[in-house]
Amino acid sequence: MSSVDHAAISVGDAIPPLERTIGLTDMVAYAGATWDWHKLHYDQAYVAEKQLPGPIVDGQVYGALLVEMLQDWLGPQSFVRELEFSFRNLVFAGETLRCAGTVAEVSADRLVAEMTVVVVAEDGTDARTAAAPCRAVVLLGRADGPGGSPR
Template sequence: MSVAARSVTVGEGPPVLERRIDLPDMIAYAGATWDWHRLHYDPEYVNARGLPGPVVDGQVFGALLAEQIQDWLGPRARLRRLHFRFRNPVFAGETVRCTGAVSKIDIGGLIVVEQRVEVPADGRVAVAPAGATVEFGP
């Protein structure tokens, strides 16, 4: 259920978003974005480079962070800014957890949410710092 802009408070956060990212998901994403680098889908290619599996495309995390905000705030919320920095790779078959909290609400009504993405299995931080600036439209 989405929330109204006037009901959001500093310290509050969107519901946690958890998602397992499997190889078929990664291949579908590669097809949708035309990013066919073998690093994202070819187990033999990545194993030859000493990696445990195909690496999740970094832009997937931007999509998940945006999804987390939109699901929470609803269709009237518009992302004015989305930023994120990669910290560690995530591999096919791993589950990620997106968390966040409102850090600021300015006089004009813009909501600033600080976010991060972790791999719950081992606590690895995949993306941080990250966050969104959101406004509400008519």
């Protein structure tokens, strides 16, 4: 995890992207953590019966990856207060997602990011959009979340 100097952030700055391949093992672990055991997320026979190319990645994984991207960039002195995103396409086990974004607003204690989540094709290009628009409000200079005091 790296951390950027919050005072050096400007509107228009690119957020370092996060790229992650979501395997079936990751999906089962996520299902266990969230208690979402719908067969669409892990059962090969069930999804074949539904004529899908594979188990479907739980859409909430997109949100988890967006928060991970922001926290990796901004460090432990930040807290994602709000996160909004709209689903655009299904993602299947084994596909790679790329989260990217830019700074839309920034002040001494708050940042607004506009982001996207795309499925990456084998040649590294964007195959399709998984989630967009995506928006986050991040509190800066806080290590302890919304209930604690700013540092």
